[in-house]
Amino acid sequence: MKLADVAEFYTDQGGGVKTYINQKLELGSQAGHEVIILAPGKENWTEKRHGGTIEWIKSPPLPPDPRYRVLWNKKEVHRRLFQLQPDLVEGSSLWTGGHFVGSWPGNAVKTMIYHQDPVAVYPETFFAASVGYDRVNRLSKPIWSYIRRLSERFDATITSGEWLRQRLAEQGIRRPVAIPFGIDKTFFSARNRDEQLRKQWLERMGLDEQASLLLSVSRHHPEKRIGTILDGFAEASNVRRMGLILVGNGPIESWVKRKAVRIPNVRLISKTESREELARLMASSDLFVHGSASETFGLVVAEALCSGLPIVVPDRGGAVDFASPAFANVYPAGDSGRLSESILEALESQETLESQETLESQETLADQENRSKRSNAALKFAASQISTVEEHFEKLFTFYSELVQEAGS
Structure with a gap:
């Protein structure tokens, strides 16, 4: 399986996102998959890394945090995807990464990665104590509406847990699937x-x-x-x-x-x-x-x-x-x-x-x-x-293979 991930927050100076994607590159290669990451970079270039490929796309720095860059060039992302012809494409955020993948007219299977909950991070954090969670979610209807419309462009929405899967299902998000993260269970003991x-x-x-x-x-x-x-x-x-x-x-x-x-x-x-x-x-x-x-x-x-x-x-x-x-x-x-x-x-x-x-x-x-x-x-x-890192990616790649087979049948 050829898997492309449009990952707008991947950077060499990053933390958890960098670690997760590097693991995806390495374990995907070990499982016999070709994994390509499309990420914002200083220049346009291609790099082999951890058994996979990074397709860097020239992008401007993010003003509040120069460690990151803004994935801004939709045409270039689409051009690269047509060039790569992947079996499956991940949109690794709800923002430009998800929007660029969702709007790409290619034939690949598409999954939306839901690893951050914007309603929980901001509106619920600041206002739920005073007005309640139900009212915050009603007031956040425009955000949920955007996420719902975006999810309709994808074949599945990947979450990292059952609580979030249920939350997204209640909001009408398309086909939420829980594939929990894994950790190093021998290190933390x-x-x-x-x-x-x-x-x-x-x-x-x-x-x-x-x-x-x-x-x-x-x-x-x-x-x-x-x-x-x-x-x-x-x-x-x-x-x-x-x-x-x-x-x-x-x-x-x-x-x-x-x-x-x-x-x-x-x-x-x-x-x-x-x-x-x-x-x-x-x-x-x-x-x-x-x-x-x-x-x-x-x-x-x-x-x-x-x-x-x-x-x-x-x-x-x-x-x-x-x-x-x-x-x-x-x-x-x-x-x-x-x-x-x-x-x-x-x-x-x-x-x-x-x-x-x-x-x-x-x-x-x-x-x-x-x-x-x-x-x-x-x-x-x-x-x-609790899964190991290896078990997490085994479940993820197995589900992706099933989606690709589904699309081809």
Whole structure:
């Protein structure tokens, strides 16, 4: 199968998009597919990379962020697609990438990639607390109408989770299909747990080992609702001893610092020294707390589960797909009071189960001693329900092959 991806946010200075597309190039090649990425670049040129091909299209820089460029030349994108004659074309965004693919008159199968939810990121983040989610979505009718019309030009809409698939189906988006992302499940593992590291972090906060260590990881952006996390933690920490490590940086970092400094036992890490450090920190904490209700998947939540962490997540967004009562507590998105209650309930139930285990002979997974039943439930869920990167792309390429066969029959 020849697969073309019009990826307007692919850049050598990028983060998650670059990583994902590089994996697609490499694993697509290994599976016997020809993968070509059409991306905005400084000049027009073709480059072989990771077993596939990058077709760079000369594009102007994006003014707010010069790391990125604006994919602006629709005629050139269409010319390249006619030249390539792919079996399937992905439009990897709702903006120029999706519009250019949707308007291309070629015969290839087309899929729209829905890896960002613009209604959740902006209108719901800023206005749902005051007017409610239903009203925000009614007021966002022009946005949903645009997305719905765009989706009609595609054969399927690819989402990264079931919660989002259902949301799009309710809005009349054409053929939404959930193919969840995968993560490196050997890298993020409960085997990375380091009791000494946990003790050191608690000591830095003036706490002993009997206190609880909470962790949250996210970009500092309004959609991540870090204020909700900090307020919820502050309220919960008045009831029992706990500390919070908040990992991340971003456009509202200075605001986060000003707010966090007023709350006892909060420590900020702008960036870990390495992925290994983050993996150790995840496995060595007691509870993972998440705020974002706009993410389409919840990558860091999946990594936390693979590390054996019980989770507290909002009732909206991709993370809710992971919320089994065996290891997860769910609170209304943006409600710091209910978040505080969920944190306390999670820690209390964890403590109760640990006490029962002590009385019942410490039954745990063979290689995960000293973990609570909730931690072991998280590990069991991660082992069976969270995909690896390889499994994700295997599912994606299999579905694409079926679409191509469908179109040819």
